[in-house]
Amino acid sequence: MRLILFLATGLAGLMLLAGLAMAKDWKTIRIATEADYAPFNYLDAQDQPGGFDVDIAKALCARMQAQCTIEAEDWDSLIPALNAGRYDAVVSSMAITEERKRQVAFTDKYYDRPSSFAARKDSKISAWDAAGLKDKVIGVQADTSQAAFLKGEIEPGGAQVKLYQTQDEADADLVIGKLDAIFADKILLSNWLSRPDSLCCEVKADVDLMRYARYFGEGEAIALRKNDTDLKEKLNKAIADIVADGTYKTINGKYFPFSIY
DSSP states (O other): OHHHHHHHHHHHHHHHHHHHHHOOOOSEEEEEEOSOBTTTBEEOTTSOEESHHHHHHHHHHHHHTOEEEEEEOOGGGHHHHHHTTSOSEEEEEEEOOHHHHTTOEEEEEEEOOOEEEEEETTOOOOOOSTTTTTTOEEEEETTSHHHHHIIIIIGGGTOEEEEESSHHHHHHHHHTTSOSEEEEEHHHHHHHHTSGGGTTEEEEEEOOTTTTHHHHOSOEEEEEOTTOHHHHHHHHHHHHHHHHTSHHHHHHHHHOSSOOO
């Protein structure tokens, strides 16, 4: 019996030491990104990951005084590779969804993708809600969060929602007057509105993403393994810090003419 107790005590001690040895200080962090979703993530001329996501990741690592490696990984492999231990974090414009929350943990958001209505500059529409859009024809790309929102919130008020296979098709119909408005990701709209063929049109109104989170999700965040709660805490603090000290604003301004936070 004494021998059993001795061995049990010794084993418990070894397990404790092993646990301490495995405890991470997070001075080195392995980060994955898709590198195929410009301007958020891409490979630069030197074949190195770049973009908004990568700049944010580097700023967070600097704030945490951590040495980070950032590697490109196929989108479909990001979560499996994270959970397999190949990476410690995924910084790749990954939206927080209920399905993903069953597989990984998420930090606080580091940006939201705003969605907006655009119309011709001379549009007479005065209210961008179900009542104001009654009897109007609104174009949207099919199978998107924006389409689900229009179908669920705007169409019941009497608007006609016209679905398109591509956003470019909807944009073109707005230009020639076949639509009263389009509804899309504001970043995509901003890129389109900077082109000469869209001088007729402008962004008219944004949608409150928090109010309609059931359509648009809870924002984009960093994915982590569920048991790495200490890393999550460090990253959440770092996100808050770079927002507070202006670092985030500087990075945002490098890529977008409006805040995406």
